[in-house]
Amino acid sequence: MTQPSTPAHSPVLVWVMGAAGAPADGSEPFRLGKADEPQLLVTDLVATRGDGVFETIGVFDGTPVNLDPHLRRLARSAELVELPALDLTVLAQAVQAAIDAHAPVPELTVRVMVTRGVEGSGTPTAWIHARTAEDWSRCREGIAVVTLDRGLSTPVPRPSPWLLPGAKTLSYAVNMAATREAVRRGADDVLFVSTDGYCLEGPTSTLLVQHGDTWTTTPADAGVLPGTSIASVFEVLRAEGATVREELMTPDQVASADAAWLLSSSRLAAPIARLDDTRLTVDAHRTAQLISVLKGQYPGSR
Amino acid sequence: MTQPSTPAHSPVLVWVMGAAGAPADGSEPFRLGKADEPQLLVTDLVATRGDGVFETIGVFDGTPVNLDPHLRRLARSAELVELPALDLTVLAQAVQAAIDAHAPVPELTVRVMVTRGVEGSGTPTAWIHARTAEDWSRCREGIAVVTLDRGLSTPVPRPSPWLLPGAKTLSYAVNMAATREAVRRGADDVLFVSTDGYCLEGPTSTLLVQHGDTWTTTPADAGVLPGTSIASVFEVLRAEGATVREELMTPDQVASADAAWLLSSSRLAAPIARLDDTRLTVDAHRTAQLISVLKGQYPGSR
Structure with missing residues (x-):
């Protein structure tokens, strides 16, 4: 039996509660989630209006490329759509946590997502999703x-x-x-x-x-x-x-x-x-x- | 104490598994969900690309207005973005189920949502969300x-x-x-x-x-x-x-x-x-x- 050229490892989800500043309840700013379980409410504005911003970051042999430029562009996107100011330090730590939690692979694709959050909440929903890169x-x-x-x-x-x-x-x-x-x-x-x-x-x-x-x-x-x-x-x-x-x-x-x-x-x-x-x-x-x-x-x- | 002009009743969520034809597993084509619990995967294309279509339908004294024109426009939107053909009979039944499940109010706003579904699944995600209308x-x-x-x-x-x-x-x-x-x-x-x-x-x-x-x-x-x-x-x-x-x-x-x-x-x-x-x-x-x-x-x- 031949092995697939890109090994399929389970994707990783990191939930970022502190994307726009420390969580009000004093909890940790991010935590590992379960990528295969439902996580988003249907009233999240990303689901009702496509209202959010994102970045896709390539990670090669464990090292994210252009992490800072990506996060700065994310912050600029958030500013342009008038989301709360993002905490890039927390987001960078959360990206690293996602990389660390994923099985080591040569090429990882990491998405950083920030939505306007659940309607009426005023709090963004943010997550990091890391998965083995598609074979391009x-x-x-x-x-x-x-x-x-x-x-x-x-x-x-x-x-x-x-x-x-x-x-x-x-x-x-x-x-x-x-x-x-x-x-x-x-x-x-x-x-x-x-x-x-x-x-x-x-x-x-x-x-x-x-x-x-x-x-x-x-x-x-x-x-x-x-x-x-x-x-x-x-x-x-x-x-x-x-x-x-x-x-x-x-x-x-x-x-x-x-x-x-x-x-x-x-x-x-x-x-x-x-x-x-x-x-x-x-x-x-x-x-x-x-x-x-x-x-x-x-x-x-x- | 004054009563708010629009009573706040709990929103209703109806999950439509049969939006694009009968569910493969033979289960019922729609079912009541829990509107306040997470329902969507972060890999649903609505969350990663804003990739879906929708309609908002007004319901007055329990009667949806222009239900058929709305569902026909939804089908046309789905066609334009090349989603699978929608089963409008199932969607109409699901809308009615959402209205029936909601407390009777003078004005209800019902959203019908169809997304491209979870990445790679090829199956749309669809739901009906009914809630007391905003006071306009x-x-x-x-x-x-x-x-x-x-x-x-x-x-x-x-x-x-x-x-x-x-x-x-x-x-x-x-x-x-x-x-x-x-x-x-x-x-x-x-x-x-x-x-x-x-x-x-x-x-x-x-x-x-x-x-x-x-x-x-x-x-x-x-x-x-x-x-x-x-x-x-x-x-x-x-x-x-x-x-x-x-x-x-x-x-x-x-x-x-x-x-x-x-x-x-x-x-x-x-x-x-x-x-x-x-x-x-x-x-x-x-x-x-x-x-x-x-x-x-x-x-x-x-």
Whole structure:
């Protein structure tokens, strides 16, 4: 009998009562929960309105990558949706407790979730969920990506904070629908495009494009999520002497690139092998380097 | 001691295992749950992605209003997000079971919720939640409404079904953020406006505008939710000999109307007393009539 390539260990749940300050009842700020038992009330605003924020953190050989940037972005998301200020020290300890409680595996995916809590309570519900990472190795050789209209123009989000640009909320129905549309079109993933014709981001990833020695991503003020992965990659590239920049790109500019990737914390660097009808070169060497950076294992990277 | 105007009875939870067909284990298709005990797993896609659809149904003196139109819209929402086909007979029975299990009150709010279910299960999670309606009488004399940019233009949603126009999903973070923005501006509610300058809908309501004998709402194909309330109102107005129509309106056209309302199943008809800086006439008589229609209690209405 063959062993599965990714061993299935039980997921771990850590319940964080102190996500927004010490619990009023003086109890410990977090505790281990039972991942396979019901935990949420149906009146939690995450269940009635998708009202919450989250982060997904990759943990490689036991070490979380970009923990602080992820938690800072979570705090920023919470601020944008006017949740109570988060206690990042408690959340970091709770993430570590979840990692410690999980069986040791090479790749762990840790989700940090904060919701507006049960209707009328005014107290966020927060938990950490850690599980063995999905096996994404099939994406290493390149993914097929389709461009889909995001319905928004790049200048719109800035003056309209209620559209929540830059907030990583739990209202992902459109992102999920776009991903299903990609599959229907025989592709693996989506690159959202603005109504004024610029590439934005994937439903759960950030765009990275290489033209020679120049590496480009979408400017955060175009209404995309500021990527934690791209920050790590740019740091390494800058140290190499490359030019890194945030600049709007059309789909044609991406399709004519030397190479392009969609970056995220769990799938890491997925090279774009096809953008709509255009084939792109997959650079296996660079992809391996980017994956190493995103695993926090590249010499000189965080 | 004074009694509260709305008696507080315990909410009722009905768990619907047969929302998408008979349960595989042959058990009954729905059962009473405990509303105050945890019911949802943290890996339910409603908790990780806001991935589900819902309806809110008003129940007046024990009778649900527009039950069939609500359930048909739920089925349409489910179809738009590619959930399994819903069994509307089972859902209607479960709604009735929730009403029967709740203490008799003049106004009950019943939510019908269907999520994509626990990750990897492929089986929706569905429940009915019934509770005494919030007291909305303060809105009868008129509400202050601000226009906010929805970021989308009216022609955009039609060719882009992944933007989920017309689907009532649980991804309501933007709707909730817009409502908070209204409160910050000293108002009660929001009228979303498209980037091409047309009034759309409220975050949880439909627009109704009166110019003399002509009554107008936003066309559904502008990307708004097709209202169940507006259908009832138009039926009564049409029977009265009034002209009813779906047509795009600018904020100026709404501000210069004889009267305007935001309609929904629980708050019913809320007259707009102020739109941004313009005062509108509140027609108490018409408001009372509309409320009677939306309670299903107007002679000749459903």
